[in-house]
Amino acid sequence: MTESLDLRTILSQNIKNARGTLHITQAKLAEYADISLSSVIDIERCRTWVSDKTLLNIAKALNMEAYQLLVPVKQRPDGQEGETHIREQITALIHAKKIVLRKIADESMDDLALKILRLYAEEPRLPG
Numbered sequence: 335m336t337e338s339l340d341l342r343t344i345l346s347q348n349i350k351n352a353r354g355t356l357h358i359t360q361a362k363l364a365e366y367a368d369i370s371l372s373s374v375i376d377i378e379r380c381r382t383w384v385s386d387k388t389l390l391n392i393a394k395a396l397n398m399e400a401y402q403l404l405v406p407v408k409q410r411p412d413g414q415e416g417e418t419h420i421r422e423q424i425t426a427l428i429h430a431k432k433i434v435l436r437k438i439a440d441e442s443m444d445d446l447a448l449k450i451l452r453l454y455a456e457e458p459r460l461p462g
Contacts, residue, residue: 341404342380348403349378352396366395399428 353363360378364371368391376382377392384392393400405424 342377342383344406345384345403346378346380348405348407349374349392349396351407352398352403356396363392363395367391401428 349363353360358366360374361371364374367374367388369388373382373388377384389400389403393403396403401424
């Protein structure tokens with residue numbers, strides 16, 4: 335039960351922090367995420383958990399990745415919030431994987447385009 339409450343607390347704090355950074359109200363978040371205002375309030379007050387769809391909608395509305403809403407943020411000694419070491423590692427890992435996947439996708443599309451061009455070039459032409 336405490337793990338669930340801790341995760342709710344992390345989610346709640348991350349949503350509040352992101353809203354503050356973006357200067358948007360709970361009502362605006364609800365509108366952007368296509369959920370009810372009461373849902374936003376309940377999530378931020380740790381009263382309820384979110385479905386995967388709701389988590390994705392909230393993350394998108396806050397211009398974040400869904401996983402970022404579940405990674406704890408710790409307080410620095412000066413009272414400001416800062417990313418934990420693990421959050422930085424997760425962000426770097428995901429960024430690196432995205433680069434690799436984009437490269438693979440680009441190479442695959444280039445390969446496909448060449449194959450299509452070769453097939454087109456080999457196709458016999460009928461007299462017009």
